[in-house]
Amino acid sequence: MSEKKIQSEVTKKDIYKVGLRWLISNTSAWNWERMQNVAFAWSMVPVFKRTCKTKEEMGKSLSRHMSFFNTEPTIGIPIVGAVAAMEVQKSKGEDIPDDVINAIKSGLMGPMAALGDSLFASTGNALLLSFGMGLALEGNILGPIIFMLVWTAITICFSMWGIQFGYREGTRIMDSEIFSSAMIKKATAFLSILGLTVVGGLSAQFVSLSTKISWTNGESTTQLQTIFDGLMPKLLPFAIVMITWYLHDKKNVSVLKLLLLLIVIGTVGSLLHIF
Amino acid sequence: MTLLQAVLIALFAYLAWIATPWLGGQGIAYHVFGKPLVAGLIVGIIMGDVVSGVIIGATINALYVGAVTPGGAMSSDINFAGYVGTALALSTGVSAEMAVSIAVPLGLIGTFVWQFFATVNSFLVHKTDKYAAEGDVTKLTFMTLGLPQLLALVLRFVPAFMVLYFGASAGQNLVQFIPEWLTNILTVVGGMLPALGMAVLLKMLLSTRSLLGYFLVGFILIAALNLPIFTVALAGIALALISTLYKSNDREEAYDE
Numbered sequence: 001m002s003e004k005k006i007q008s009e010v011t012k013k014d015i016y017k018v019g020l021r022w023l024i025s026n027t028s029a030w031n032w033e034r035m036q037n038v039a040f041a042w043s044m045v046p047v048f049k050r051t052c053k054t055k056e057e058m059g060k061s062l063s064r065h066m067s068f069f070n071t072e073p074t075i076g077i078p079i080v081g082a083v084a085a086m087e088v089q090k091s092k093g094e095d096i097p098d099d100v101i102n103a104i105k106s107g108l109m110g111p112m113a114a115l116g117d118s119l120f121a122s123t124g125n126a127l128l129l130s131f132g133m134g135l136a137l138e139g140n141i142l143g144p145i146i147f148m149l150v151w152t153a154i155t156i157c158f159s160m161w162g163i164q165f166g167y168r169e170g171t172r173i174m175d176s177e178i179f180s181s182a183m184i185k186k187a188t189a190f191l192s193i194l195g196l197t198v199v200g201g202l203s204a205q206f207v208s209l210s211t212k213i214s215w216t217n218g219e220s221t222t223q224l225q226t227i228f229d230g231l232m233p234k235l236l237p238f239a240i241v242m243i244t245w246y247l248h249d250k251k252n253v254s255v256l257k258l259l260l261l262l263i264v265i266g267t268v269g270s271l272l273h274i275f
Numbered sequence: 276m277t278l279l280q281a282v283l284i285a286l287f288a289y290l291a292w293i294a295t296p297w298l299g300g301q302g303i304a305y306h307v308f309g310k311p312l313v314a315g316l317i318v319g320i321i322m323g324d325v326v327s328g329v330i331i332g333a334t335i336n337a338l339y340v341g342a343v344t345p346g347g348a349m350s351s352d353i354n355f356a357g358y359v360g361t362a363l364a365l366s367t368g369v370s371a372e373m374a375v376s377i378a379v380p381l382g383l384i385g386t387f388v389w390q391f392f393a394t395v396n397s398f399l400v401h402k403t404d405k406y407a408a409e410g411d412v413t414k415l416t417f418m419t420l421g422l423p424q425l426l427a428l429v430l431r432f433v434p435a436f437m438v439l440y441f442g443a444s445a446g447q448n449l450v451q452f453i454p455e456w457l458t459n460i461l462t463v464v465g466g467m468l469p470a471l472g473m474a475v476l477l478k479m480l481l482s483t484r485s486l487l488g489y490f491l492v493g494f495i496l497i498a499a500l501n502l503p504i505f506t507v508a509l510a511g512i513a514l515a516l517i518s519t520l521y522k523s524n525d526r527e528e529a530y531d532e
Contacts, residue, residue: 024296027305029403029423031396038396038403042419045412058410066400066407074302122479125306126340127508132312133340134504136333139326143333144316148307155302190515192480193489197511199480200493201504203473206337208372208466234498240467244474249481258471259379266464271456275463 010050010088012164015081017046019163022080023155026073035070040080047084051091061087064098071109072116077159079108081166082173089170096171104174115184123195125151130202137205207237212273276322276366276443283321285436287314288358292431294392296420311336311357311378318361331361334371335378337469340476352385355431359438366443367450372465373458379468381438388430396423489514 021043029038041062052058071079083101090096128147136143166173213224228235244262247253253261269275290298291308298304307313315332319325339353360378369377399418406414481487492514496507 023302024300025419027294027301028296028427029396029399029419030294030393031400032393033397033400038400038415038419041407042415045415049412052410055410058412059408060410062407062410062415063404066404073300118479121306122476126476129310129312129336129340131504131508133333133336136312136315136329139330141316141319141325141329144313144329147310148313148316151307152299152303155299155306159302186519188482190519192482192486193515193518194508194511195476195480196486196489197493197496197514198504198508199473199476200490200495201497201502201507202337202340202493203470203490204494204497205504206334206340206469207473209463232495232498234494237470238494238498241470241473241477244470245477245481248474249478255471255475258474259468262467262471263379263464266467267460270460270463 008050010047010084014046014050015084015163015167016160018043018080018084019077019159021045022073022077022163023159034066034068036073037066037069040069040083041065043080044084044087047087051087064101067102067105069105069109071113072121074155074158074162075116075120076109076112077162078166078169078173079105079112081163081168082108082170083166084163085167085170100171104171107174119188119191123191124154127195127198130198133202134205203237203241204234207234207241209236209240209275211236211275276362276439278440280321280362281436281440281443284318284358284362284439285432287317288355288435289428289431291354291358292427293354293389294423294427295431296424305354309354309357311339311353311361314354314357315361318358318365322362322365324365328361328365331364331371331374332357334465335360335375338375338378338472339382340469340472352382352389355385355388355435356382359435362439363443363446367446369450370462372462375465375468376461384434388434392423392427392430395426399423 022039025039025042026036027039030036031038044061044065048058048061052061065083083105086096086101086104090101128151132143132147134143135146210225211228214221215224216222232238240262244258247261248255248258266275287308289295291304291314293301293305293309295304298308308317311332312329313332315328315330315335316325317328318332319328322328335357339356356378359381360374363377364371364374399422403415403418406418477490481490489511493507493511496502496510497504502510
């Protein structure tokens with residue numbers, strides 16, 4: 001075997017391949033023990049095919065990435081790119097101990113998961129989703145179609161940018177400006193206000209509850225719902241969202257318990273002709 | 276429901292799962308195709324009633340709009356509720372609110388499927404350790420995309436198909452005999468449950484209680500003024516701009532002094 005063939009340069013295309021592998025596989029072998037670890041090791045294969053001379057080396061490199069890993073996969077993709085860069089540097093003889101690679105993985109996966117879950121996967125997705133749902137509720141099939149096209153484009157573009165960004169940054173990713181807390185704080189504030197306004201609108205649109213309680217005073221019958229409507233339309237949906245939120249957020253009642261609670265209230269209320 | 280329709284919808288219940296790579300993995304399969312809104316469109320196309328499918332899908336989705344998977348703990352299986360729930364609602368002809376009541380137990384069944392899947396994978400990962408240590412890339416690929424996906428296909432396709440193929444015809448007969456009081460319960464509960472999705476989102480977004488004001492503004496814009504949701508989003512952007520710009524101006528002034 002000639003020397004040249006053994007170790008060849010990692011190309012930009014290889015890094016795209018890593019990103020594509022991560023995009024499709026990150027949850028496919030998800031397990032309680034080490035979560036996204038199998039996908040992480042498998043995603044690194046295009047890099048290792050260039051950097052590893054022997055099967056033993058390949059085994060060592062892959063085993064290094066069988067350790068625990070879990071993050072929000074889309075927002076966290078720069079971590080995968082940065083680790084790829086570190087693996088390349090390591091193969092070129094730079095002294096990067098396994099501990100450093102592991103420290104960067106475990107140091108970044110938490111913050112990226114928090115950021116990704118709260119801003120990207122929930123608020124961002126919910127914003128676009130609710131826009132699509134609003135249209136769909138009017139019977140407009142563009143609702144789901146717009147949501148599909150836009151979110152797919154966002155995910156693919158961010159993943160492909162993110163993997164190259166992480167690769168360029170390498171070990172520097174830890175102090176990269178993008179993750180500086182000031183910027184994240186500003187984005188969080190902006191998106192929470194936008195998100196809260198939309199969630200308020202959605203609550204009015206999707207939660208429905210009205211009361212059937214009425215009483216007769218002499219000749220006139222008074223409907224309780226009419227009084228409520230005079231105060232504020234959809235007063236009961238507003239109350240039920242607030243109560244559910246209060247119990248969930250302030251009293252730490254689990255989603256499953258709240259689900260049962262709402263079912264019981266609805267059933268009893270319906271049987272007693274309250275709702 | 277015909278055999279072909281049941282097979283196609285059950286296949287999508289597999290393809291749009293969080294662990295299935297073929298439609299783009301968690302980022303696209305789960306966050307796009309797995310949403311009941313999109314499920315409503317696909318089921319609507321398969322069953323030949325696109326508009327009803329889309330409306331039912333959107334209504335079911337309202338319950339789950341706040342659902343993410345922090346740390347992999349799914350409170351409900353969104354896409355099982357979306358695909359199977361919409362299909363059952365369409366084939367039995369019930370209202371959108373009643374469809375939500377049908378979707379809830381389906382979503383809970385799906386959660387157990389996920390837990391079972393992740394548990395089996397926890398055993399498989401030790402085998403994967405061995406293949407990785409040997410540097411065997413082919414076997415690693417099989418342990419990433421092959422074996423877990425065979426399991427996923429069985430775990431997703433079979434229950435969805437059974438519920439659809441046998442449940443739909445049974446459901447059609449059942450619906451005729453549902454007494455009015457039960458219909459009323461299912462409708463009331465179906466109308467209330469989306470509050471849960473909203474509460475989960477609120478918890479995630481509310482860093483301080485004073486931010487509740489923005490929620491109230493959004494609520495009033497639709498409850499009292501009946502504005503389209505797009506307009507509400509624009510109002511939200513305006514409020515967010517005012518608030519964040521105001522804060523950063525504040526800081527600059529503080530530096531000037």
